[in-house]
Amino acid sequence: MIGVSGIVNRVVDKHGRDKDMLIQILLDLQSGFGWLPREVLAGVRKELGIPLTRVYQVATFYKAFSFAPRGRHRIRVCMGTACQVRGAPLIRDRVQQVLGVEPGETSPDMKFSLETVNCLGCCAMGPVMTIGDEYHGHLTISDVEKTLDKCK
C-alpha cells in the first residue's frame, strides 16, 4: 500500500516537482481519486513547498476540481447555446425530477451526481447529456427516464 502521501509524491515527481505544474498535478490527482480530499491538498502543499492558500486558490477557481466525493455515475447535462435552443432547460428539469437531486449534488446513496456544464462540444447532437463517458444526444423529455434507468 503506498497510501495517499505516496500517490501525491509520485504525481508531483511525474511533473518534475515544478510549482508551475500545480494545475496539472491537481488534475492528475482529481482523476485518480475522483475528488480532492483535504489530505491530498495538504500533501501537494508539502511536496511543492507552497502555501496551502495557493493550493486552495487554484483548486477552487477551476471547475474540474471537486471537494466532495462524486457519485458512481456522473451525469452531465449540457447547457450550451445549441442545446439551450433545443430545449436543454426542460431536459435538466426532467433529469432533476427523475433523480431527485439538484445540479451540483450527489445522491445520498452515492449512486449518481448531477452536474450542468456549459458546453460538451457536441453541439450538433443537442440536447446532449453524458452518463460517465457515454454521450446521449438528440434527447427528448420523454427519453430521459429511459436513458437514466441504466444507472438507477
Next chain:
Amino acid sequence: MPRINSASELEKLRQEIRKKRDPKKLSIALCSGTACLASGCESVNEAFESELSKQGLEAEIALRRTGCHGFCERGPLVVIYPEEICYTQVKPEDVPEIVQSAKEKKVIERLLYVDPVTGKKVKREPDIPFYKNQQRFVFGPNRWIDPRSIEDYLYIGGYGALSKALFEMSPDQVLEEVKKADLRGRGGGGFPAGKKWEETKSAPGETKYVIVNCDEGDPGAYMDRSLMEGNPHSVLEGLVIGAYAIGSHEGFIYVRQEYPVACTNIEWAIKQAEEYGLLGENILGSGFNFRVKVHRGAGAFVSGESSALMSAIEGKVGEPKLKYIHTAISGVKDRPSNLNNVETWANVPLIINKGSEWFRSIGSEGSKGTKIFSLVGKVNNTGLVEVPMGMTLRQIIYDIGGGIPKGKKFKGVQTGGPSGGIIPEQYLDTPIDFDELVKLGSMVGSGGMVVMDEETCMVDTARYFIDFCCEESCGKCIPCREGLRVLREILTDICEGRGKDGDIEAIEEVAEVMADASLCALGKTAANPVLTTLKYFGDEYEAHIKEKRCPAKVCSNLINYYIDPDKCEACMICLRNCPSEAIQGGKGLVHWIDQEKCTKCGICYQLCPPRFGAVVKLSGETIPAPTPGKTVVRKKGG
C-alpha cells in the same frame, strides 16, 4: 523509425509511403469524431473489424478511423473510397451489407443521403449539398487521415510546409508571407496574426514562447476540438513554422481537459513528430530546435483570454491581467509570448505551401481565407462547415444548412458566443467577415453559429448568456462582476413577469459602464447579446414587460399549457406521463389540465401525438375553463 535528417530524406520517406499505397485500393473511412462516437460509431467499427476478419479481407480493404468529417447530424458516417460513396447513420447491422456491396462495387440505396429539397438520393460525398457548397482547405484533410498516424499526414503532403520554411525561407520571409496573407486570428477578435508574430519577434528577450489556444469555451462552437482531434499534426506543423519565424524554441499547447481525445491525440502527435525528427532538437537537420508541452486547462471560460491563459500555464489562477503591456512583450513568465488559436495555426502550413497570393484570393476584402463555423441549433444540417469569408448568412443557413426544421420560421442567428450577438432576418444577406458582423453588434468570435427559430424567446436567450457570464466572470473587476449580477436580476424579473418601466434604460446604462470599464474582453462584450436583442427584438421585451406575455411561449412563468377539448382524443398518453398528476379525465373522457398542479414541465406538449396536436401553449390569453366529464366522439378511422 529512424529520424529524418534533411528535406530530401523527408521527401524520400513520403515517396516510399505513397508507393506502398494504391489510391485506387478499396478503403472504408469511418468518422470517429466525438459526435459520431456519441451516435455509436464504436460498435460500427467493431462490426467492420469482425466482418473484415470473418471474410479474410483485412489486406484487401483498408479500414480507417478518421477525425470528424463535419456532417455531425447524420453520424455515424462511412465513406467508401475511391468512389467516395457516403453512407449516413450507419448501424452495426448494416456493416456486412456495406462490405459485400463495396466488394461488388455496388451501392446500398437505403443508406444514402436524401436531399430534402429535391428528394433525390446522393451517392458521392462531395455531391451532398452540405459539402458541395463548402471550401474545406483546413478541415478537409480530416476525412482522409487517421489522426494517430503520422504516415497518413505525410501521405497527404504533411510537414512539407515546415520543410519549405526551414530550408527555402528565412524566418523573416516566413513572417512576411504570413503578414502578406493577412491571416487574422480565428479565435475571437480577428487580430492580424502576422502583426502579433512581429511584435513577439521584435520584443526584447532571448526566450520567447509560442502558444496554441485550444480552450474552446464558447458554448455552441467545437471546430477547434474537431481539428485537434482529427488533424493534430496540422496544428503542430503550423506552430513549429510560427516558432521558426518568431525565433522561439519553446511552446505550449493549452487544451481544455473536457476534450480528452484532443489531449490524447496531440500528445500522440508530439511523440511521433519527435521520433521522426520533426520536433525537438535539430529539426530535419536544419539546426532549429523547438520543444512543446501540453497543458490541460482545468475548466474556466475566462482562461481562454490570452493573459489569463498564460497565468494558467504558470500554474496560477486563470485571471486576466490589464493589457497596457501586450502579452507579445510580457506573457508567460514575463517573457514575450505569442498566442494563436487552433484554427489560426492550422492555416499557417497552407499559406506557406500555397503562398500568400493564393490565400488572399479567397475571402472578402478585409478578411482573407476560409473560416470554420459550427452550424448548430434549429437548422436541418447541423455540423462543421468551412466556407470562404464573405459568404452570406443566408447561403450558410439555407444552402449548406438546409434551412429551418419542421417548416418553422427563422428568427435569428447567434454568432460569436457570449461576446457576440443575435442577428435577425433582415440581415441574412450580410457577408460574414470580421468587420461586417461587428457592424451589426455581433462578431465572428470563434465561429459558433447557433440558429434560432420562432420558438426561441430572445429575452430568455439574453438571460441565458448573462447567466453564463455571471458564472464565468472571474470576479476580479467590479464592472463585470457586479454589472452582470444586476443584468441577471433585471432580465430574470422580465422573464418571470416582474418587468417594469425603466428596466430597459437600466440595462442600457449598466451595459455601457461594463463595456467602458471592464478589465478584459469578457466583461467588455458580455452585454452584446442583451444589446443586440434589445435592438432587433425590442418588441419582445415590451411584450414581456407590459403585457406579461412571452410571444415565443418559452418563459414558463408567462405561459400555460392547455388541452384543446375539440382536438383531444383521450389517448391517455399525456395523462399517464404527467409527473405531477395534473392531467385529469380518463379513458374516453377528454383530458384537461389542473392548472394548480401543473409544473409546466412540458412533457404533455412533447408527448401529444402530432396528428392530434391537442396540447397547446398559451401566453397572455385567458385559459378556457376545463370541461370535466366531456366524452370523446371518435372520428371514423381516427
